Amino acid sequence: MSTADIYFVAAEASGDLLAREVIEALRGTDADLRIQGIGGEQLAEIGIDSPIDISPLSVLGFLEGIKAYGDVVKLADAATEVIVAADPKVVVLVDSWGFMLRLAQRVRAKAPHIRLVKLIGPQVWATRPGRAKTLAATVDHLLCMHDIEVPYYEPFGLKTTVIGNPALSRGGQGDRAGFRRRHGLTDGDTALLVLPGSRTSEIARVAPALMEAAALVKRALPGTRLFVEPAETAAQTFREAFPEASEQFTVLTDGDQRFDAMAAADVVLACSGTVTSEVAMQGAPMIVAYKTGWVTWALARGLLYKKTHITLLNILNDDTAVVPEFVQTKQKPEMIAAQAISWIKEPGALQRQREAQGHALTRLLKEETPAAVLAAGAILDEFRAA
Structure with a gap:
């Protein structure tokens, strides 16, 4: 050698x-x-x-x-x-x-x-x-x-x-207009993007709730377009877990356009992780979910974890709920969907969330x-x- x-x-x-x-x-x-x-x-x-x-x-x-x-x-x-x-x-x-x-x-x-x-x-x-x-x-x-x-x-x-944060140096600003044009989205259309995780355990424990929540949003608001973008490292696992995803979702497989997809989304449902900082950089209102094994969760909450929130954007902004989180027992599709629906239906709610995330992001950009x-x-x- x-x-x-x-x-x-x-x-x-x-x-x-x-x-x-x-x-x-x-x-x-x-x-x-x-x-x-x-x-x-x-x-x-x-x-x-x-x-x-x-x-x-x-x-x-x-x-x-x-x-x-x-x-x-x-x-x-x-x-x-x-x-x-x-x-x-x-x-x-x-x-x-x-x-x-x-x-x-x-x-x-x-x-x-x-x-x-x-x-x-x-x-x-x-x-x-x-x-x-x-x-x-x-x-x-x-x-x-x-x-x-x-x-x-x-x-x-x-x-x-x-x-x-390395995630904040990547990719630049996504092409919102280009992505929406390529996928036939008008200015009045609502695009919802699911980011289901990058690990096998996340596809098993988090992705089902996010996918069902997205389906509930579409059921309540039929004009909503659904997109899902599995991480490249979990793409095969995702396909095996959700073989019929393409019936309701546009499944995105081109990693080079991931920031375009984030920028184009009106709402993002994301598995907690590095990707949440990337979504914040693209200005997309997001909802975060997470679930881990119960032994891990009990140890973390009882002995190890000292913060109230798990999303970096929240933690570095005085541990406040800038981004809504649905974690462990709260990771319920109907609760996640209700938050997304309330944003989409209330005039100005999505813009207020963008502004809140943008302000919080300044704490990360140094x-x-x-x-x-x-x-x-x-x-x-x-x-x-x-």
Whole structure:
């Protein structure tokens, strides 16, 4: 195996995309950098083939994590071997807290000279602040999204760089008019978009409520046009779970037009996650839903999670309900549909929601430089220091 200057590890789809963006920024600065990585399709598309299949790590929830623990340990061991063999100056660990912590500890033990950079930290401001001490003892540098994270790490001396939210740097403004024209939507038509999630567990637990809610909206307001856009990572799972979706929905499969679809929607029903920040950027009024396993939920609400809301736009705006959330026991199709119907039927309601989300979004938009570029600069500094 050839040696590397910088080695990336991304265990999930969102991390794979972020790793690609940062690598492209690094190559734009120094084309001679030798970069290798473990990841998925996004890294493969830019010529970085993963020596390890990381797909078993796409798990969600406490029980699911326990069931996959054996896979996590085996993959962490295997990843450590290939990283140490490549002998990079810097390893960049992208997202995926549990797996990356185990990997970092193994790499540190076997090759302490390698500098470890964590790209996106755990949400210590929302749950389990003690992880800040654990991370500080394991890596050399944290690249985090928000200013509110920094004070958690300062007591432990971890070097921290705020890069902003990567989702807010992507894609620019979608083409609302073009999308609506291509799909035969007039100015007076109402378009409802469902974003059902990016993980198998989300397609199983969240998507059914969102799809049924959309159908209820159309039943109440027959002129509503329904669209659904499964994430590429869950497209096959979605098709298997909803084989008859095309009878009521226009199923969108072109990922290059995802921001157009968001911008064109009058209402978005979204599974909680990174996508909610992207929807906010496109100015679409949204309703968020989420449901996880009951053991995970009980632990989170009883012991771990310290915030009232789960949507980033809400959390960073003083934990207030800017975006309506229907979570766990409240994730009922009729409740979600009722909120959407009230917006569509009440004059000015959709515009007021757009304005509220737009105002809240200013709390997230602090950097003009894309997050991937800021991350690349910090990683290069670590490489040069090494």
